[in-house]
Amino acid sequence: MYQAPRGTQDILPADQPYWRTILQTVERLAQTYGYARIDTPIFEDTSLFERGVGGGTDIVDKEMYSFEDKGGTPITLRPEFTAGVMRAYIEHGMRTWPQPVKLYSTGPIFRYERPQAGRFRQHHQFNVEAIGAQDPALDLEIMSVAWQLYTELGFGGLSFQLNSTGCPQCRPAYLHALKAYYQPHESAVCDDCRRRLQRNPLRVLDCKKESCQAIIAGSPHIIDYLCAECAEHFSRLRHYLDLLGRPYELNHRLVRGLDYYTKTVFEVWASGIGAQNALCGGGRYDGLVEELGGPPTPGVGFASGLERIVLLMKAQDIEPESLGPAPFLLAYQGAEAKDSAVRLVNELRAGGMGAILTFGDRSMKAQLRQANRSGVRFVLIIGPDELAEAQITVRDMAGGAQQRIARADFFAWAKERVL
RNA sequence: GUGAGCGUAGCCGAGAGGUUAAGGCACCUGGUUGUGGCCCAGGAGAUCGUGGGUUCGAUCCCCACCGCUCACCCCA
Structure with a gap:
């Protein structure tokens, strides 16, 4: 008997009210904040993602649905939205539009992973991007979209995690300090972390192994190494968050898996939906458009997983709007x-x-x-x-x-x- | 990719090495020759995940494979 492919699922009529509620809320919020919808192709040239997301990331190294089409062109089912949206920004000359260009999308995303609670091979995201301005107030706006979305859906008990990952100017100094700090501990640290120190040092901060916790706790904080520009950006963002009375947790260990992030990174965490508890993740990517062949252009955005939102609605007993039967x-x-x-x-x-x-x-x-x-x-x-x-x-x-x-x-x- | 748990009808779920594999929900029919929800009676629906092995005999024992779930990894 045929079954839906591993990691995919049918969204049955009984669940549609959840999706409807989420999508309606998302669309209303986008309108409220001045974001216009863009739909990009579900597949793109493989090299777009290799360039945009970055070699060395898990997504590119082992999670992409890639194949050659009948013409021999390397194609990949999109593993995230941002690269495709930036491609569209460049391709359609959006730098001639009033800046920042504010766009949102919803749709399916594909990653070849082992499924578990809250994780699928095909899942859906709500994605928001603001391209062409470096103002920290724009970072705040992006975070506010997430904030208001979860508030309007009725969620409680969420945790906003915030950090800065610096920029190409200041990050090297931090990485140097981090490696220097780890040097004497190399034998005490887990195998994975030893490997991370070579490949992607920031990720050691993310390690969940018990044996590494004490070492992580004593590690230097990146915000102490930020250049003047990044430090200023970060402190102004925090000022704006305080201005609106938005609680957040400064998380020195928050680093994200994609290469393109600069300055601001953030996630929103939920509890009660399993180990995969990130409702959304995002941040600033000031080098990405240039990396993809466009002019130097700053940008900031986030993506939220819709399946996880559905899970949390159920965990928190939030009733979706229902259309009701015919009379x-x-x-x-x-x-x-x-x-x-x-x-x-x-x-x-x-x-x-x-x-x-x-x-x-x-x-x-x-x-x-x-x-x-x-x-x-x-x-x-x-x-x-x-x-x-x-x-x-x-x-x-x-x-x-x-x-x-x-x-x-x-x-x-x-x-x-x-x- | 690694580890653990689990695979009996659409769903939930009993079950013993040996005649027709419980029960509940849902579905259909009848009890009201034109009337629901409750109740009663009946019906349909299962190669007991797949393949191999042990055995006189396996759905129940063993092995392999497949699938599902959760966790690691990583992320939405």
């Missing part, structure tokens, strides 16, 4: 009555009123049972009696009260009830 169900008996029912259901729908018809000429009992389960408010019964008198029997499912209404008057009656 009418037509039950008929006899071929002639069926003709009349088919006509009436068409008429109601054309008039914008929700109506469902039963199929298969089932017994009245079966039709009412279906009506009960569907949650419709009224059952419209048409049988030989009604036909003979040009009437419709209307049954109110709440109490079971029935009344006969002349066929000619019914449409007006219905409109009054449900529109």
